[in-house]
Amino acid sequence: MRTVWAIALLSLRNAVRSRVVVLLLAVLVLGVIGIPLTVKSDGTLAGYVQILVRYTLGFSMGVLLLATVWAGCAAVASEIQRRQIHLLVTKPVSPAQLWLGKWLGLVILNTVVLAVCASVTYGLLRWNTRAGQLSTADAQKLAGEIMVARARVAPEPFAVEPRVRQRLADLQTRGELPTNMAPEAIYKTLLGVAQLEAHTVAPGGKITWRCELPALGGSAPEFQVRYKLAAAALAPLRLQGRWSVHRERAGQPFELVTEHPAQGQQSLTVPGTALAGEGALLVEYANLNEAGVTLLFDPEAGLAVLVPVGGWLSNFLRALLISDCLLALVAALGVTAGSLFSLPVAAFVVFQLLIMFSTAGMIHSFATREASFAAALPGMVKAPGWVDVVMSWFYRMLEVLIMPMQNDDPLAMVATGEWIAWPVVAWTFVKQILLASGLLLLLAAAALRRRELALPTD
Amino acid sequence: MPVVEARAVTKVFRDFWRRPKVRAVDGISFEVRRGEVFGLLGPNGSGKSTTLKMILGLLHPTRGQLAVLGRSPREVRAKARVGYLPEESYLYPYLTPDETLDFYGRLFDLNARERKQRTAQLLEMLGLQHARRRTVGEFSKGMARRIGLAQALINDPDLVVLDEPTSGLDPLGCRQVKDLILTLAKRGKTILVSSHQLADVEDVCDRVAILYSGRIQAMGSVQSLLEDTHQCRVTFPDLPAAQMQPLLAAFRTALGTEPGIEHPRRDLEQFFLDVVEKARRAGGESSGAAATQGVADYLKAPASPESALQNLLPQPAAPAATPPPSAPVDNAAALREADEKLKQLLKPGSGA
């Protein structure tokens, strides 16, 4: 452990003496202060918080991420290139200790820099919203709606698949399946149609969402229902509807008639009394408009219930911890790449990997496409060729490696007051630090053990 | 058990496509025994550094076996008892000497007290105490070399591998390194040096191997390799001609031929040392490495199980006060004097 510390301290010293850190901090602090001054906000308080927390701090994260890739790759690679490694590995230092030392140095550095940026951001936020600076209404809004941490509970999805499958089977038995369309495409189209149908409310009709709420500590004075309407009617029509929110059993329903534009993000504030009782929370919407005005809730963005569960600052802290885990993972990637390759090659490899991470959604769809259609349409999809099978396995393996590393952007969540639970932080730590970084450590240690470190790399 | 054992070791450097490029070491076998000073001699590019790097696990032999302290050179455990000075000093330019030695001391798991003590003694020994606060990056080549030497000794190693230890050092430093090697050898440490400074090797090595294009061309004890058993030299003070004549006459009669006769010359090394010493006494200041004498205390401690314990006890001051050799007449005398000094240094409780 003393060895690991010694190496970590050495990298810190290097960073400080080479003035890289000073420069980095200067750029970041300037960015944190400068960006909110130059970016045009929408004028609302929520918009200001968004800019400060999400974009400004997000900018710092981006810069820090790039710096970490570079510093991580250089950690071992430049030591080999400058042959300082000759003196290091002829001491009783195992490859794992070397890796850990270099990584720990980076993690400490990142944590410190991120903490400084976050403190400046928080300081700015508090300073610009200090007492006397805001109107009473704004101050209330800030405390009650913006600087809060609310759990976002998505309702259970509407079960449309069995119906779609049934329809497909009907079409097949009647021999009405279009022959110029692949069964996958037909299925997908039907699924889309069914989703739209499920989210449509005809005049006089009603739609009901069912939400399983997490255990709530204490009682909340109020909570929000956030929903989004797709434009199913021509704007600027105003829509009338009746909301009814209550628990499944023994609930006190909260009812409200609303009138709002036919599209866009909407929010409904519900008093906490509606949370009394047991069972899932039911959210109903009845279309009160005259004939012809049909309503469509956006099937993608849907509806969510936001229940306040904690303070904003601790939520901010958890978001920073998650961000720090991501930086640590990138540092691990860099140090390992630098143990395998020379500096430019290592940096290239890590950037490639990061690009792959950011296109994870695409990979996920590639990986799942074949499988889901084959399962959904037994007997209809012809057996895939070997190229399909190989590609599908390739994408599935990529997916196994990449998907667990995906996070929702924690800073965006804090900025919109969305609750980040401790288990999420813990799970991020387990998968990104213990599992992924641990694997990278093993890989690097094996490579360093086999490598002839006195060979020139350029 | 030999400290280093090489059996038919070959190293072939390959290019990117793994095609053989250079055969740097070609089937060499040798062993280095405990307590001896073994020299690897050879011209540039003969494979000395390559051999040493294989012994340290920095390169892997293409063929053949290598054992260091009974283990594979690639094992981490074996390294705790080895000290290595590479051919160039690959130090961290942003560290000061203190920090450098402290860092390497930590890698050997030495405690803070020990690190501090050893660092101070090594810097004193190498005459770099006045440069403690400067960073190694701004050091001259020889000064950096001295730090390299210090880091190789911080763990009081049993096997010291020195790749051209005297390169870049002034004659004073050379002499000191040689004294150091002899002191360490007397304590039962094993030393493996490479060099093409033949005089250096001759002064300190028990046995040498001469490498040429990766092969051992000659190997044996310096004594056996260099001794000319057909000749003999007698040395006595310069005498007036009147006294010399009968002596020479006696030789002439006994030998039947004319004996060779000449004044012994001081060698340049000793001459240089004397000049520098005079200048130093006259009070000249230098920003480079200071002229110092002797060897760090902890490196002189008897090599016994208690040595670790002794290191924890308060140490007497380093013997910087030992007077320099007073202009001896020839090399033999210088060596004798050095030997005397070392003997004195090695006496238990010396330097008190």
Ligand SMILES: Nc1ncnc2c1ncn2[C@@H]1O[C@H](COP(=O)(O)OP(=O)(O)OP(=O)(O)O)[C@@H](O)[C@H]1O
């Ligand atoms: N990494 C390498 N790749 C290719 N060839 C190498 C490499 N390292 C050394 N060599 C070659 O191996 C041979 C032996 O080199 P080595 O460094 O061992 O010589 P040396 O005896 O230490 O010489 P010097 O006295 O100049 O230090 C040389 O021909 C050198 O060019």
Ligand SMILES: [Mg+2]
């Ligand atoms: Mg060499």
